[in-house]
Every structure is written in structure tokens, then in C-alpha cells.
Amino acid sequence: MAWVITHLCRDCVDMSCIEVCPVDCIYGYTGDDAATFPNQLYIDPEECINCGVCEPECPWEAIFEDEQVPEVFHEAVALNAKITEAKDHFEVPDKIDRPRPSSEEVASNKTKWGYTG
Ligand code: SF4
């Protein structure tokens, strides 16, 4: 069991989640293969202790428990797990303060990815 960061994080990368993770298992990709690892953060499922404290911190509502990941984002489970194959190219990023998205922006981002939840 682990938590998963989905497509809703892509290009938003607010980073509120990294500050609360007690085991620092939320990573950014530092390599140059953006086709495999798009611009979002990733949770290492082998390090995640399933505490769930990151989920309410995400203003884009991008984080789900693996068994609760919506079908439209199902590939995110394997994508997060894929970081274990390329760990040398991942590191815990520094926090960047970004403005909180409005509820309209959050809804628009969900629509963009075909998520109606
Ligand atoms: S808080 Fe949400 S949007 Fe921000 S980096 Fe974490 S998962 Fe991505």
C-alpha cells in the first residue's frame, strides 16, 4: 500500500506535499527523459508509510491511495513505482511557494484530464 501522485499534479507542482511527508519519499525527476517522467512529483511506493498526511495538503487534489486511484489515472500507479528503476535521477525538491489555485482552477484542471470526481 502506498499513496500515488496523479496527472492532476502535472505542471502544477505546488510542492505543498513535500513539506509534510515524514519520510521524505516524495520526489522530483532530475533527468532529461520527460517523455517517461513528465513534470510532476512522484511517491516512491517502497518508502511510503501510507500515513496519508500528504493528501489533504495538495491544493490540486492530485494524491490518492493506490487502491482509490480513479480509473482515468490508473497508469499513475505504475508510473510512480517506476521511479525505483531510476532512483539516481530523483531527489526531494526544495519547496517553492506558489499561489493557491482557485476552486475554478482546480475544477478546470480535473476537466482537462477527463476526471469528473
Ligand atoms: S502538493 Fe499536489 S500538485 Fe503540489 S507537488 Fe504535491 S502532488 Fe503535486
Ligand code: SF4
Ligand atoms: S502517504 Fe505519508 S509517507 Fe506516503 S507520500 Fe504521503 S506523506 Fe509521505
